[in-house]
Amino acid sequence: MSQLLDTLDKLKTFQKNAPIRIQTLGQFNLWRNNTKIDPKEWGRDKTIQLLQYFISNRHRHALHKEKIMDHLWEEGDDRDFKVALHGINKVLEPERPPRTEPTYIIRQGISYQLNLERIWIDVEALEKYVIIGNEALGENNTISKKAYKSAIEIYQGIYLPNRIYEDWSSEEREKTQMLILGAYITLAEILVEENPTESIRLAQNAISIDPTWEDAYRLQMQAYRIKGNRPQAIKTYQKCVDVLDEEYGIDPLPETKKLIKEIEEIS
Amino acid sequence: MAKKPEQTASFMVRFHQKIFEEDGESNVQWRGKVSHVQGGDEQRFSDFKEAVTFIQEKLSELTLEATKEHSPEQREGILKKSLDMWKTVAQVGPKVIMDTIKDPKKQIAQIQDQIQDQISHLGDEIGEKVHIDQWRNASRSDFKKVKKSINELAGEIKKLHAKIDKLSKKK
Numbered sequence: 001m002s003q004l005l006d007t008l009d010k011l012k013t014f015q016k017n018a019p020i021r022i023q024t025l026g027q028f029n030l031w032r033n034n035t036k037i038d039p040k041e042w043g044r045d046k047t048i049q050l051l052q053y054f055i056s057n058r059h060r061h062a063l064h065k066e067k068i069m070d071h072l073w074e075e076g077d078d079r080d081f082k083v084a085l086h087g088i089n090k091v092l093e094p095e096r097p098p099r100t101e102p103t104y105i106i107r108q109g110i111s112y113q114l115n116l117e118r119i120w121i122d123v124e125a126l127e128k129y130v131i132i133g134n135e136a137l138g139e140n141n142t143i144s145k146k147a148y149k150s151a152i153e154i155y156q157g158i159y160l161p162n163r164i165y166e167d168w169s170s171e172e173r174e175k176t177q178m179l180i181l182g183a184y185i186t187l188a189e190i191l192v193e194e195n196p197t198e199s200i201r202l203a204q205n206a207i208s209i210d211p212t213w214e215d216a217y218r219l220q221m222q223a224y225r226i227k228g229n230r231p232q233a234i235k236t237y238q239k240c241v242d243v244l245d246e247e248y249g250i251d252p253l254p255e256t257k258k259l260i261k262e263i264e265e266i267s
Numbered sequence: 268m269a270k271k272p273e274q275t276a277s278f279m280v281r282f283h284q285k286i287f288e289e290d291g292e293s294n295v296q297w298r299g300k301v302s303h304v305q306g307g308d309e310q311r312f313s314d315f316k317e318a319v320t321f322i323q324e325k326l327s328e329l330t331l332e333a334t335k336e337h338s339p340e341q342r343e344g345i346l347k348k349s350l351d352m353w354k355t356v357a358q359v360g361p362k363v364i365m366d367t368i369k370d371p372k373k374q375i376a377q378i379q380d381q382i383q384d385q386i387s388h389l390g391d392e393i394g395e396k397v398h399i400d401q402w403r404n405a406s407r408s409d410f411k412k413v414k415k416s417i418n419e420l421a422g423e424i425k426k427l428h429a430k431i432d433k434l435s436k437k438k
Contacts, residue, residue, distance in 0.1 A: 164307060165305050212298065247311040250296070250298075253285055253296075254288065255287060
């Protein structure tokens, strides 16, 4: 367990000290040595897009130039790619001496990848925090809570909201949404007895991401029951019934029905 | 060079599994969401057919948009071919899997009914209902095997029928 705590602390330190930090959730921002980059520094949009493409595919080691061009330009040529790549390197390392290898975009022949040891990216950190939370769950809920809270702090909205129509960004967006939904729900579950009010808030955040997430409604009902707010618990159940009927044409699960029955029986 | 988004449609499909106990029986329910990336529209579904319809609609729109400059006759022909291709994919494709995803119990019941139909041809004395308990946890490949076996069984039954008819005529 102490190893998980160590990893958690290292992640926090990296978040503070990384020479390059990138925000992709809610909006796109980049900090170089703690200074936020002015959007004008990027020049053209394709430069930002290429960096965002690298981020979206950061775990596919060594991205082939042709494949990148195929996704971003369709009929573009080498020059377009070179200009965009030069634009990224200029923003990340404006002082880099000529004829030296870039530090942050690692090149191997005609393949490229981000140097994740030097660049802090919010989605990458969020995933790592959620993994720690999941690993510690049940064994050490203090670490779990700390890790999930760290993930939630990072989550500022959907992944690259201005690229929602680009298919290369969809996978990361979906993955992050599932991770954060899981973090909200699991943390709400851990906290339901000790802090039902916070549990309700977390479940509400999950509902704002996916209004059909039945676990979130059930958690809210449990939390309201603990708080002694029977009417609100019933109201929450009704909302769940309406949403599931409207979106899927189905009833809530037996587990949810059983819970409302128990709540209704409270005199 | 600008991209040509009208030639591409991407879809993100999310399946969310719910396993639960009801009336002492284990059940699984699938809830899903299909999103059209380029258009931003999305559709939730508990029946996979709804997702298929959604995708089909978006692809038809794509074809219509890409053929705006064609004559009405050409457009009609292209759209028909586009839809035919899609129908083939949807029907010849994993129909059994889709049905199983949609409603595994129903799929088992259908197989059971098919067996029952074939058995009933052989006479009432062997027409006892086939028990389904051992099939509740069957995998997709099991369903495929069962389907194949049913087809083979149906063929054999046909042959038997022909022989019985022949014998009856001789009498």
